[in-house]
Amino acid sequence: MSIASPSPIAIPIPVRIPLREVLPWAVFIGVLAVVLLYFVGAEQGATSLVSGHYVHEFVHDGRHLLGFPCH
Template sequence: MAQSTAAPAPTTLPAATPLPVRAILPWAVFFGLVMLVLLYFVGAEQGALAVFSGDGVHEWVHDSRHLLGFPCH
């Protein structure tokens, strides 16, 4: 059985190009707004500014409120 002595060709990786801010900014704004809406529902949805009546939202996010340190009862 013959053995090959040829060395494998070196592979080169393509040069990394930085992402432009214009490409990231809309996604950052979108996810920032989503996080603010989630923070509202977890932290404040049950008082005078309640969007939904009843305790439905409060019950869905009850454990999240305690995990994040919001008092609820």
């Protein structure tokens, strides 16, 4: 009987992604994060961009979960 030796495992080579292709998406996600942070953390009262309390009530629980005071 012969014992079969295991075949070598092929290690995948990482693909390089140029910064030109990643940068627009990184900027978009950063702007989206800042806008989301504004609406969750500051959209109420004097700094309100949307009239009424619709945005405040929609993100109310998230605001408390993230530690933003609102009362």
